[in-house]
Amino acid sequence: MGNMRNLKLEDIVKDVTRFVAQSGMYYEAFNPTVQGIGEIYDVLEVTGLLPEVTTKTSKSDASSERLRASGNQAFVSDKNDMEALHFYTKAIGSAIPNGKVMALAYANRSAVTFALGEYGDSIKDIDRALSGNYPDHLKYKLVERRGKCYSALSQYDKALDDFRDFKALISKSNLGKEKIDLLNSQIDKLMKECTETSNTSPITNSEFPRLSHDPSPYIQCASNAVDIKFSPQMGRHVVAANDIFPGDVLAIEKPFASVLLPPSYDFFCDFCKKRCHSSVPCLYCCDIVFCNEVCREKSWSSHHSIECDLLPSLIAMGCDKMELLSIRILLIATECGKRFQKLIDSYFAESSKASPELKGFVDSKYLSDDYCSTHYLETNCDSRSSEDIFRRGTISACIIHVLKESTDFFKFCDFSVDVPDDLYRKFTVDSDLSLAHVVAGDLILRYLMSAPCNAHEIAEMRVWPTRNDLETESTEIGGAIYPFHSLINHSCDPNVVRHAFDGDIVVLSSIQKIKKGDQIFDNYGYHHAIHDVSIRQQHLKSQYYFTCECPACVDNWPLYQELPDGTPFYTTTGFEKAVQASSEKFSNILTNIKNGETSDETVKFLTQHLTLLHQNVKRPWKEYNQCQEAIKQCLSLKANHYVFKKKM
Ligand SMILES: [Zn+2]
Numbered sequence: 155m156g157n158m159r160n161l162k163l164e165d166i167v168k169d170v171t172r173f174v175a176q177s178g179m180y181y182e183a184f185n186p187t188v189q190g191i192g193e194i195y196d197v198l199e200v201t202g203l204l205p206e207v208t209t210k211t212s213k214s215d216a217s218s219e220r221l222r223a224s225g226n227q228a229f230v231s232d233k234n235d236m237e238a239l240h241f242y243t244k245a246i247g248s249a250i251p252n253g254k255v256m257a258l259a260y261a262n263r264s265a266v267t268f269a270l271g272e273y274g275d276s277i278k279d280i281d282r283a284l285s286g287n288y289p290d291h292l293k294y295k296l297v298e299r300r301g302k303c304y305s306a307l308s309q310y311d312k313a314l315d316d317f318r319d320f321k322a323l324i325s326k327s328n329l330g331k332e333k334i335d336l337l338n339s340q341i342d343k344l345m346k347e348c349t350e351t352s353n354t355s356p357i358t359n360s361e362f363p364r365l366s367h368d369p370s371p372y373i374q375c376a377s378n379a380v381d382i383k384f385s386p387q388m389g390r391h392v393v394a395a396n397d398i399f400p401g402d403v404l405a406i407e408k409p410f411a412s413v414l415l416p417p418s419y420d421f422f423c424d425f426c427k428k429r430c431h432s433s434v435p436c437l438y439c440c441d442i443v444f445c446n447e448v449c450r451e452k453s454w455s456s457h458h459s460i461e462c463d464l465l466p467s468l469i470a471m472g473c474d475k476m477e478l479l480s481i482r483i484l485l486i487a488t489e490c491g492k493r494f495q496k497l498i499d500s501y502f503a504e505s506s507k508a509s510p511e512l513k514g515f516v517d518s519k520y521l522s523d524d525y526c527s528t529h530y531l532e533t534n535c536d537s538r539s540s541e542d543i544f545r546r547g548t549i550s551a552c553i554i555h556v557l558k559e560s561t562d563f564f565k566f567c568d569f570s571v572d573v574p575d576d577l578y579r580k581f582t583v584d585s586d587l588s589l590a591h592v593v594a595g596d597l598i599l600r601y602l603m604s605a606p607c608n609a610h611e612i613a614e615m616r617v618w619p620t621r622n623d624l625e626t627e628s629t630e631i632g633g634a635i636y637p638f639h640s641l642i643n644h645s646c647d648p649n650v651v652r653h654a655f656d657g658d659i660v661v662l663s664s665i666q667k668i669k670k671g672d673q674i675f676d677n678y679g680y681h682h683a684i685h686d687v688s689i690r691q692q693h694l695k696s697q698y699y700f701t702c703e704c705p706a707c708v709d710n711w712p713l714y715q716e717l718p719d720g721t722p723f724y725t726t727t728g729f730e731k732a733v734q735a736s737s738e739k740f741s742n743i744l745t746n747i748k749n750g751e752t753s754d755e756t757v758k759f760l761t762q763h764l765t766l767l768h769q770n771v772k773r774p775w776k777e778y779n780q781c782q783e784a785i786k787q788c789l790s791l792k793a794n795h796y797v798f799k800k801k802m
Pocket residue numbers: 423424425426427428444445446449
């Protein structure tokens with residue numbers, strides 16, 4: 155088959171599958187969950203199908219200047235602010251750190267954020283340009299811009315300082331006297347405005363959600379309104395430990411691991427996943443940015459010290475979200491390889507011992523930030539076909555290949571690790587792949603099976619104000635492993651909803667009244683009002699290996715447009731008038747919600763209305779869904795969102 159370059163994972167899988175079939179071999183002979191990835195690796199090597207290592211692009215002031223020129227074109231000529239931000243961010247990432255070219259790129263980006271009214275971001279970039287090697291004779295421009303930013307933020311003392319500095323700096327510029335006099339008189343006007351207005355404290359962001367009940371004594375991220383239960387039929391699942399009302403916040407969870415999708419690399423922090431228009435770049439690669447130096451350092455020790463060299467190969471191989479997430483789990487769990495032996499000691503010997511209901515617990519606690527909870531997430535290994543497992547084993551072998559060829563991951567274990575005897579016998583180890591490689595491959599394979607059943611998307615609500623209301627679109631920016639949220643089963647009529655706040659922190663809120671003892675149900679992307687029952691059943695079976703028995707599936711509820719409307723069927727007597735009055739108010743405020751109204755009073759009314767409907771009206775009923783959607787819209791406009799000035 156020869157040595158083919160830059161093969162995508164899908165091509166490698168296709169070619170090796172064909173090779174195995176033509177050679178009269180069977181997938182079963184290669185079951186990597188039984189004997190490790192060693193034999194698949196050998197076949198890939200013999201057939202020349204192992205992926206090539208792609209090295210990262212080095213920083214270069216010349217390419218930074220080209221990117222900055224593209225940014226200028228986008229900003230000045232095309233009036234496309236977001237495109238300009240993209241190019242300037244790339245220009246900053248490509249520049250030699252702390253040089254003049256980098257300072258120029260920061261300065262140019264500060265002009266875009268200034269134009270967007272994102273003054274805090276603009277100030278940060280100006281500070282970086284000024285403390286970098288920004289040319290002295292141009293500094294007056296930046297100081298003026300920063301003064302205007304402070305003025306817009308009502309921080310007039312700082313604005314006045316900058317305007318005074320401007321006057322000192324402009325004398326060092328190359329401008330003629332006439333021009334200098336003109337600019338000075340403009341600054342005098344701005345200074346006058348500043349002295350006539352008093353400082354106000356900067357606007358603080360809306361409050362971060364808080365749990366509606368006391369914290370759980372044993373679930374790190376959840377309130378005591380929920381419990382983790384186990385049954386042989388349902389496995390681990392989550393139930394209400396108390397009566398829960400619509401709008402209650404039940405859990406606030408930080409992921410064990412999360413990744414950005416490559417198209418989000420420019421505008422989101424690689425560590426916390428917050429949107430950031432004043433990012434700092436990785437000091438060694440051109441593509442990854444962070445919201446500040448703190449996130450950059452945390453990211454480096456958590457995963458990026460390995461990924462910095464690894465990502466170019468992964469991207470060239472066309473790794474998808476689940477594959478990127480699987481690698482990130484391994485890096486975080488092993489602290490970039492440093493604790494690899496420790497991980498083996500804890501998990502390979504123990505894996506058979508823990509009873510199913512205690513799997514994932516550490517000292518009777520369920521901790522999202524401890525690897526244990528992630529390790530024991532469902533893999534559905536027993537339900538998978540041998541073809542499926544062969545495919546994932548092939549991907550794992552390719553990942554291990556680039557991990558060992560392009561990074562220092564394995565240097566901490568000297569390529570040799572201690573494993574229990576039974577495991578040593580289990581894995582076939584050939585000369586090119588050491589036991590450490592095969593064990594790492596086994597872990598990657600495990601995550602390649604558990605991530606698709608457990609990962610959640612990280613989304614951002616994108617908002618474009620139009621003349622009459624808001625245009626909104628939820629966009630996926632990345633994926634994450636939330637060990638607690640992963641325990642929640644699916645319903646096509648979910649009683650909770652998830653939203654990501656502050657980047658990758660997920661908040662679980664109730665959107666039904668849930669009785670004590672009832673199960674908590676999330677939605678895995680197949681909702682009764684959107685997808686037909688046959689579509690739902692088919693996808694849930696193929697991705698999650700179960701048959702849904704929710705009321706919407708059992709009673710075959712219609713899609714949204716056909717949901718019963720008009721006069722409801724009451725399940726109680728004596729509440730008709732109250733429901734009617736509340737419904738009238740609901741229809742009146744629906745327009746405000748479509749326009750982006752999210753006040754606490756509005757949300758409170760919506761949750762009360764939903765409770766009233768829940769207790770008195772038979773479902774399915776359209777207004778019940780409308781009310782849930784209204785609550786979801788309010789929550790999503792408080793969660794990760796970005797308001798665009800215009801649609802490009
Ligand atoms: Zn960050």
